[in-house]
Structure formats: structure tokens, C-alpha cells
Amino acid sequence: MKKGKKIKVLIVDDHKMIRDGLRVMLEMQQDKYFFSIDEASSGEEGVEMAKQKVYDIILMDYQLTGISGAEAARAIMEYNPKSKILTLSNYNEYVYINKMINEAKVQGYILKNVGPEELIRAIESIIGNKHYYSNEIALNLLSSGESDANYTRLKNKEAVEVLLSKREKQILKLIGDEYTNEEIAEKLSIGKRTVETHRQNIMLKLNVKNSVGLIKVAFEVLAQKA
Numbered sequence: 001m002k003k004g005k006k007i008k009v010l011i012v013d014d015h016k017m018i019r020d021g022l023r024v025m026l027e028m029q030q031d032k033y034f035f036s037i038d039e040a041s042s043g044e045e046g047v048e049m050a051k052q053k054v055y056d057i058i059l060m061d062y063q064l065t066g067i068s069g070a071e072a073a074r075a076i077m078e079y080n081p082k083s084k085i086l087t088l089s090n091y092n093e094y095v096y097i098n099k100m101i102n103e104a105k106v107q108g109y110i111l112k113n114v115g116p117e118e119l120i121r122a123i124e125s126i127i128g129n130k131h132y133y134s135n136e137i138a139l140n141l142l143s144s145g146e147s148d149a150n151y152t153r154l155k156n157k158e159a160v161e162v163l164l165s166k167r168e169k170q171i172l173k174l175i176g177d178e179y180t181n182e183e184i185a186e187k188l189s190i191g192k193r194t195v196e197t198h199r200q201n202i203m204l205k206l207n208v209k210n211s212v213g214l215i216k217v218a219f220e221v222l223a224q225k226a
Contacts, residue, residue: 006034007127010055012046012072013039013088014065018112022059022088025116033120041065043072050076050083057123060106062089062096073104084126088112094140101133101141108132138163139205160217163205171198176218 009026011019019039026035038053040046043064050058058076062069069087076083085106089096092111100106107126110118111134118134125132133141160169167188174184181199185192199214208214 004032004034006036007057007123008053008055009035009037009123010046010049010053010058011037011039012043012058012064012069013061014041014063015061016041018061018088022119025119028116029120043067043069046072047075047079051079054080056084056127058083058085060085060087060100062087062091062100068099070099070104073100073106077105086110086122086126086132088114092136092140097137097140109137110134111136135163160206164202168198168202168205171195172202172214172218175199175215 011022013019023037040049044066060069060073073085086108087100087106088110090112097109100109108122108131110122122132171184181192181195185195203214206217208217
């Protein structure tokens, strides 16, 4: 997005303190983006406002007065399937994540304790037609065992971007290029044991149980970036 680009935002949250806090966080970025912000204090109000005006992104709480965030998101998506919705919630349990991501089909889910930088990254990703999940949410999705399209997309591509450090991404790419641990260590000028530790951390973060699974993920990610 270009500097100074106007972004129309709707904040749907039944706590004024949260709405005010989000407004302040967004206005801190006014040198980079110009945020035009509207607010709704209930799910029903959010749905009506989204029907009357097209927003670039809607920031939606899950727990709302009246209908839930999932119900509001579904109603908005039924009216305008191209709507882009980012969930901001205090809930990190899979039951809530599933309702928003897999049932309501929102494009992102982050926790309310995120800082301004991650909030902006999430907004940029979703406006750019990508999905975004904070680390804890991504881990919950990966450990859920779900096999739907959202889960598969997250596992194959976005989990790598969200969960792995820069060094871990380097090592995953080299694994996909069929380098051994010894060759990776030499290429990156680090110890073999360090490579092994990174490898185990990558497997844990991506919920991969063995080297075959890790190589499969590496190949898929490389193919998607080719």
C-alpha cells in the first residue's frame, strides 16, 4: 500500500475502551496510512453499517452484545462476500477460532493483546488478500487436526510466515533444497547441533512428526514461492 493511502475501517466491539484503544493505535500510523474509522457497539449495528458503507476492513470482536461476532461476520459476508474481516478477541480456544475462521470465513484472527505493529501487519495482509493469524492462533489451528481448506492453506504456507523465525525459514528452505544438517551448518556458519535444534523447533511449530513430513512441507512452501 502506498504512503498516505486511505483505509476505511469499521470497529465492531461493545466496549468503548477497546474501540478507543484501537482508534489510538491506528491513528499512531497516520504518517503511513490515513484511517477513516467508524464504530459499532453491537453485532447488529455492525451488520447494518457494513450494509450501508463498503469498508476496506472490519475489526470484529467475537463476544458482542446481541448477536455474536461469528453471526455478524456471516451476515456481512452473505451481504457482501468480498468483505474483509479481522477478528480481535480475548478468546484463544479453538471452539471460538473455528467459529470465526472456518464457519464465518473471516480472513484473520488475532488476540487483543497485540501491539500496534502486529495490528498493522494483520490489516496490511488482509487488505492484500492474504490471511493473518497471531502465533497462538496459528498454533491452535495447526494442533486442531482440522483438514479443511483454511487449515491446509495455513499449514502449507502461512504457518511458515507466521510461526518461523528468519533463521528457521532459511533452514527450512535448505532442507527443501536437500541439504544435510552438516551442509546446512557449513553454509550458515553455525554448529551442527544448532541446526538440529532449529530443525526440531521447526517440526514442533509446524506440527510435523518426522523428517518426511518436514521435507514435504519444505517442498510445498518452495513450490508456492516459485
